[in-house]
Amino acid sequence: MSFGAEFIDYLNYNYTLLIVTLGTGILCLASGVVGTFTFLRKRALIGDVISHAVLPGVTIAFMLTGVKDPLYFILGALASGLVAVWVVDMVQKHSKLKPDTILALTLSVFFGVGIVLLTRIQRSGNAAQSGLDSFLFGKAASMNVLDVQLFGAIALINVVCIFIFLRGFTLLSFDEQYAKGLGFKTGWLKTFLSVLTVLTVAIGVQAVGVVLMAALLITPAAGARFLTNSIRKMLLFSGLIGAISGIVGAVISSTGTGMPTGPWVVVCLSVLAFIGILFGKEKGLIARIRLRNQNKTKINNENVLKALYKMSDDGQSSVNLNDLKKHDSLESLPVQTILNGLRKDDLLELVKGQVVLTEQGRIASREIVRKHRLWELYLSKYFQLKADHLHDDAEGIEHVITPEIERHLTQLLEYPDKDPHESEIPY
Amino acid sequence: MNDFYVILTASLVAINCALMGSFLVMRKMVMIGDAISHAVLPGIFIAYMVSGVTTNLVVLAGAALSGILATVLIEWFTKKVRLQNDASIGISYTLLFALGVILISRYGQKVDLDQECVLYGDIELTVLNIREIFSGFYLPSQSVVLMAVLAILLLAVILGYKGLLLTTFDPAFAASAGVSIGVWHYVLMSGVSLTTVVSFDSVGAILVISFLAGPPAIAYLLTERLKTLLFLASGIGVICSILGYYLAKAWDASVAGSISIVIGVSFVLVFFAVQLAKRKQSVISLE
Numbered sequence: 001m002s003f004g005a006e007f008i009d010y011l012n013y014n015y016t017l018l019i020v021t022l023g024t025g026i027l028c029l030a031s032g033v034v035g036t037f038t039f040l041r042k043r044a045l046i047g048d049v050i051s052h053a054v055l056p057g058v059t060i061a062f063m064l065t066g067v068k069d070p071l072y073f074i075l076g077a078l079a080s081g082l083v084a085v086w087v088v089d090m091v092q093k094h095s096k097l098k099p100d101t102i103l104a105l106t107l108s109v110f111f112g113v114g115i116v117l118l119t120r121i122q123r124s125g126n127a128a129q130s131g132l133d134s135f136l137f138g139k140a141a142s143m144n145v146l147d148v149q150l151f152g153a154i155a156l157i158n159v160v161c162i163f164i165f166l167r168g169f170t171l172l173s174f175d176e177q178y179a180k181g182l183g184f185k186t187g188w189l190k191t192f193l194s195v196l197t198v199l200t201v202a203i204g205v206q207a208v209g210v211v212l213m214a215a216l217l218i219t220p221a222a223g224a225r226f227l228t229n230s231i232r233k234m235l236l237f238s239g240l241i242g243a244i245s246g247i248v249g250a251v252i253s254s255t256g257t258g259m260p261t262g263p264w265v266v267v268c269l270s271v272l273a274f275i276g277i278l279f280g281k282e283k284g285l286i287a288r289i290r291l292r293n294q295n296k297t298k299i300n301n302e303n304v305l306k307a308l309y310k311m312s313d314d315g316q317s318s319v320n321l322n323d324l325k326k327h328d329s330l331e332s333l334p335v336q337t338i339l340n341g342l343r344k345d346d347l348l349e350l351v352k353g354q355v356v357l358t359e360q361g362r363i364a365s366r367e368i369v370r371k372h373r374l375w376e377l378y379l380s381k382y383f384q385l386k387a388d389h390l391h392d393d394a395e396g397i398e399h400v401i402t403p404e405i406e407r408h409l410t411q412l413l414e415y416p417d418k419d420p421h422e423s424e425i426p427y
Numbered sequence: 428m429n430d431f432y433v434i435l436t437a438s439l440v441a442i443n444c445a446l447m448g449s450f451l452v453m454r455k456m457v458m459i460g461d462a463i464s465h466a467v468l469p470g471i472f473i474a475y476m477v478s479g480v481t482t483n484l485v486v487l488a489g490a491a492l493s494g495i496l497a498t499v500l501i502e503w504f505t506k507k508v509r510l511q512n513d514a515s516i517g518i519s520y521t522l523l524f525a526l527g528v529i530l531i532s533r534y535g536q537k538v539d540l541d542q543e544c545v546l547y548g549d550i551e552l553t554v555l556n557i558r559e560i561f562s563g564f565y566l567p568s569q570s571v572v573l574m575a576v577l578a579i580l581l582l583a584v585i586l587g588y589k590g591l592l593l594t595t596f597d598p599a600f601a602a603s604a605g606v607s608i609g610v611w612h613y614v615l616m617s618g619v620s621l622t623t624v625v626s627f628d629s630v631g632a633i634l635v636i637s638f639l640a641g642p643p644a645i646a647y648l649l650t651e652r653l654k655t656l657l658f659l660a661s662g663i664g665v666i667c668s669i670l671g672y673y674l675a676k677a678w679d680a681s682v683a684g685s686i687s688i689v690i691g692v693s694f695v696l697v698f699f700a701v702q703l704a705k706r707k708q709s710v711i712s713l714e
Contacts, residue, residue, distance in 0.1 A: 101457045104640035116685055211524050225510075277510070
């Protein structure tokens with residue numbers, strides 16, 4: 001082979017890759033954006049229903065026209081997808097069946113109709129039908145310029161429509177009744193959103209297949225949800241997660257034979273969403289675990305300080321380490337570890353099995369005891385609780401009382417010096 | 428005889444699915460059945476790579492395990508990550524299905540297994556695999572497996588009836604009575620996983636979902652007693668299988684698809700009949 005032919009081969013290969021990469025990227029962007037609302041309206045599985053339900057529409061379109069024209073396919077898919085959404089809503093309104101049952105039933109019956117029609121076409125021996133079922137499983141690798149234009153169009157439609165109707169869609173997703181009260185035409189908005197979703201699915205199914213289309217809608221949104229609380233940012237992140245996964249998935253699948261594009265895109269989507277779920281700044285799993293641990297450490301520290309305060313007579317004397325460990329309130333706590341932490345913070349000193357509070361530690365321990373006793377007094381004064389009902393409640397609340405609340409309590413209780421048990425409230 | 432074999436296989440799947448589906452419908456968990464039926468793909472493939480055969484217990488176990496893995500994943504996303512339940516289901520099964528497709532297209536050139544057979548299996552093919560049970564008596568080997576599973580499910584439902592009933596209808600009371608919700612959840616999920624796995628091979632994932640959701644949903648429109656529901660759903664499943672089979676024959680189309688259509692039509696008829704009856708009742712009470 002000459003160099004020229006090789007070069008043309010290379011270009012061709014790259015051209016195909018470019019088309020597929022661009023196509024899946026744009027498609028995933030489009031579905032990630034519209035899927036944000038599907039996700040927020042807690043209708044994540046409707047995407048699954050729609051992608052199965054487009055099959056009868058596609059086969060009927062083919063039977064009527066006899067040609068494999070994407071335009072007819074999309075029209076058919078749009079029609080039967082919308083019918084499915086309508087059926088789901090209608091049955092849900094008029095029966096005691098729960099959404100999941102209705103979704104599963106609609107999905108499988110529509111798909112059943114599609115399969116019956118498909119097998120009839122196949123057995124009728126229509127020469128043009130070959131490849132019709134690639135609609136079912138996606139054919140991203142054979143994407144052409146027309147497909148990319150189509151994806152671009154739907155992406156543009158989604159972004160523009162959502163930009164224009166952002167307020168309506170957002171209100172609809174979070175509080176439908178409120179939206180209605182403000183005068184939004186919620187029925188119309190819902191239908192409009194359904195049309196956008198069905199259109200996206202109808203176009204996307206041919207690239208990634210029936211089963212995986214659902215992931216294109218919801219996985220980006222699920223990941224984005226953990227990254228932000230703002231709807232605008234969530235739309236942006238969702239679209240970005242989609243676009244990046246689409247591109248990376250297409251590139252990965254081009255590196256070898258037998259590497260299907262759709263599934264690789266879904267794997268990339270899942271990985272990105274998972275990263276969001278793990279590392280999301282506030283809502284991410286790791287952030288939540290860290291916060292929980294911080295709270296736990298804070299509570300443990302304060303409980304030990306409180307015990308020390310009581311045992312050391314306001315920090316005046318040292319406390320025997322073994323006595324401290326045996327204290328009732330510190331049962332089943334890792335006292336040694338907690339003490340080591342407190343020593344690092346310069347709150348106490350450990351000398352020959354004796355614990356001594358530092359000046360700083362004395363202030364801290366006084367503070368927690370003060371909060372505890374103020375709360376007990378508040379409960380007994382304002383809720384007329386008996387003295388023996390106060391302690392357990394104060395045990396929980398003392399750790400979350402902020403300085404502002406404390407100041408407020410002190411004023412409210414008129415600078416008290418004795419708690420309901422006649423113990424002194426330290427300042 | 429072939430008619431009988433196919434109808435028998437479909438009916439067995441219908442009964443198995445009705446038993447499990449009734450609980451799923453009551454627990455609002457039908458879509459988990461959908462998820463499991465797709466998520467078995469990687470399990471089947473890995474088990475096949477390990478054992479080298481497509482129809483044996485190892486593959487069955489692999490599939491059931493990855494089905495259960497899907498439910499564990501869904502639980503984790505919902506409980507620990509606090510992702511809304513529908514999204515947890517959607518993410519988990521699409522990921523597992525995608526992994527399965529990747530594995531098969533990369534390494535599975537010789538495996539008789541593709542996503543088409545997973546989605547709408549070929550029940551017509553059950554007649555090709557007939558086994559002599561005892562002298563002169565033949566059955567499709569698929570239906571023998573299904574019968575075994577039916578026996579297991581019946582045993583589980585009868586022995587565990589109280590636990591399943593309690594945790595389904597009054598989880599709060601069940602918890603206070605010391606019945607473990609988690610244990611029964613996974614008992615049920617294992618049952619669903621097993622059912623799905625042995626069924627989808629012959630009828631495809633879509634018909635499994637039809638069977639899991641359809642007959643119990645139709646029965647639920649007519650009764651609220653769990654025992655009646657179980658019997659009614661099984662009966663409806665069997666009738667739909669018979670009607671669907673002859674419909675497919677008449678149309679020369681997919682059996683699985685036709686049964687789904689019959690289930691859908693039955694649902695629509697019962698749905699409107701119940702609506703009509705309700706309207707009549709309210710008219711009478713107004714008079």
